[in-house]
Amino acid sequence: MAYLEDLAKAKRAGRAWTCSCGADNPAHYDACHDCQTPSWTCAACGTVSPQQQDACIECDCTTASEAIGDREEGFDLTYEEWVTKQIGPRRVGGRYDYGNADSEYEVLAIERGPRPTWPTWQITARGADGQVREHHTGWDARRDRIITEAPADTQGAPDQTQ
Template sequence: MTYLDDLAAAKRARRAWGCPCGADNPPHYDACHDCQRPSWTCASCGTVNSDAWSQCQECDNTIPGEVLGDRDEGFEMTYEEFVALQVGPRRVGGRYDHGYADSEYEVLAIDRGPREQWPTWQITVRGKDGQVREHCTGWDPRKDRIVDQAPADVTIVSVGRLHDDGEGEYADVLQRATIALDLRHHFRDPHVRADLRQLTAHDRVVRDTVMDTPGVRQVLAATALQVQGYLAGPTAAPLTVVTQCAGGRHRAAATAMALCAVLTGDVEQAATYGLADAAKEFTDRRLSVDLVHRDLDKDVVDR
């Protein structure tokens, strides 16, 4: 069929999508016929929209179907995952921009819900005009941008002490650490195994080897309790937790990943590290956690 035939059939079915350039397109076109502007498919109603629109023109949904996968193959999204997509990287105290003129705003509060009434989640912002507004507009990575990100509640940094002479933002992180875990002397280094030496914590076998080391899980569970204690203080400020090993590719990185799963309350992910019970303590905290690997991807240090 030709474009005109496809378009006529789409219009009869009322499924054509309009592009800002003025052209109409059949629903299966992933780009405008006239200007080649890409499109996205709404995960809720299946309407195809130009990427000029951050919300579906049919149902106001803001999640592209591509994010969820193939509906015919089946996909599941928990409420928490849905809200996480909607909120995006926004944090209380941060400043962001919708991508339009004078659309910069500061986030004052985020209510992730679920709320009994609509909207089920809500964000409170203050615009450049000083007006405070409440809405549930989802984050659109194609348009929205971070102007000034608020610090995370907890920043976890994995480091290799053999790289302490390096430069960069985290070169002096140990001097700024609230909690520092030194794993070098008490836990066997996977580097000594020839089959693990060139691998990193990106590899499951390395993570399993580190986590199966006697004592590691107990140390991480205790560290999570330390974090709770610090955050309960009357002047609780953003915390920095540093995990240390020799090269930064195995022990420090794996334990940092595990601790991140615990502190974000991701019970399913924490269970892969044997720390599901520790993560349950954080499911309602909804902490913002940044995970940084200073030396994970650096070359192996011969020693």
């Protein structure tokens, strides 16, 4: 009965997570109640997501809090180190691709933050369609790739990124 009570509390609080098998789970469960698939907690927003997913189901962050330490222990990474890891090799003026058809984009600006609300950092980019968008998707070396390096005059200049 503890599972059902925990699940009801989590659903009322809006903190339940759904496994890829379809089962709902309380936020503090580190594995699915039905299939025992492990979960992970997002370092940025604290949402619990199924392990099979590449990114957080709430904010698309790809860094698990388990990878950098939890809030009680103290993070292993500073905020600046975490943002640097999320931005990856992207630089203003460079062109990158995130692995989908027509997903090439040029980085126009990088705002490292911290900002008081989510997203705490963001990248402004122009897509292949010419649209300018802001996003905060972390670099994923498994699927993201560099199309063209940023010009040398902006690559090393920290004042070019905000």
